Amino acid sequence: MVHPYAVAGFLVAVLPLIATPGASLALLIRHVTDSGRRQALPVVLGTVTGLYIHATLAVAGLSALVMHSSQAFTAVKLIGAAYLIGLGIWTWRSAAPDTAPSRHQRPLPKGAGSAYAQALLANVLNPKAAAIYLTLDPQFVAPRQHFGGQILTLATAHALLIALWLTAWTFLLRRASHALREPRFKRTAARTTSVVLLALGIRSAAT
Template sequence: MQLYLLFLLMAAATVASPGPGVVMTLSNALRYGLRGTFGGILGIAFGALVVAAISATSLGVLLATSAQAFTLLKFIGAAYLVYLGIRLWRAPPFDFSTQATPSASFPRRFVEGLSLQLTNPKAVFFFLSIFPQFIDPARDYSLQFATLVLTYSALVVCIHCTYARFARRAKAWLTSPRGGRIVNKTAGVTFIGFGAALASASR
């Protein structure tokens, strides 16, 4: 498995970047406390497994046999990361007060998190065009796939629990224009840098 550390950093940045999943976790934490976030977080993590299975496994044979497909997807993924970085840099801070209040039921929050992840273009594109770049076709595909996907899902749980843990303490800063701008611009620069790194990576 190639460049695992780079994958770890890219996956962590993707999970931690502002998006619907992060907003849902923060909103649940602000309304229900830490325990009230677990259903949604686990739903998002499980959704990542489903998206990965659908998006990445179908590309395994193609990427193992076609250098052209590998190169094409590499540059598509790099371009997407740069685009995401520019969009985050320009984006206004999230307004948590406009988020709909979800049900406090654990099963309903799990389904909410799962459905959100299944329709999240950021997750779909990550597994479709970026994820396969870290698979070594000369080694066992199943083991590498399982390792990377479980790593991503574990990052979802860890990072979202961290967000939930500090949501109330950081509420004023997170919802302030200055705090929101800092979060967006930091994430934007990070994604642009990862896009450049992915474009220059070799098989």
């Protein structure tokens, strides 16, 4: 069992990382503005699932292998960067031109392109998310207690915090529901999201 003070310290340490705009927030804004606030849930669930995958891999030692192998780390980083860049390009192209009526906007894809899958892949293919559980978590666990249980406890606290953060953004977007129905606002949100995803992908590939 992780001490409550350790959980609180972990949340304080990880909060700036959560508050920094990233792929999850960009996808949330994109899907909520395009299809309504119900799309927030799959984005949140996809992000949270990705966190648990990283936590599970950390417990199994697989993430440590990736982080300590330059070739494996580079491969994961480039795959994640390519995914974000590709998603950014698709998002930009999915926004109809300003002169086109809203009925000509391309719908969000189903299946592999769903909000859940996009959020999941954006998180899983981010090696920096894995680094949280390899560099930050060890500072808040007791070495003489069950390691796996402590990591999963911290992952749960992390998941709850990021879910609250994304939910808060959903309520902010809900208050702007009138603007969300405007085609011009949807196009602006889509293109802003595209720029964020492209920037994240390029930064991930370059660092």
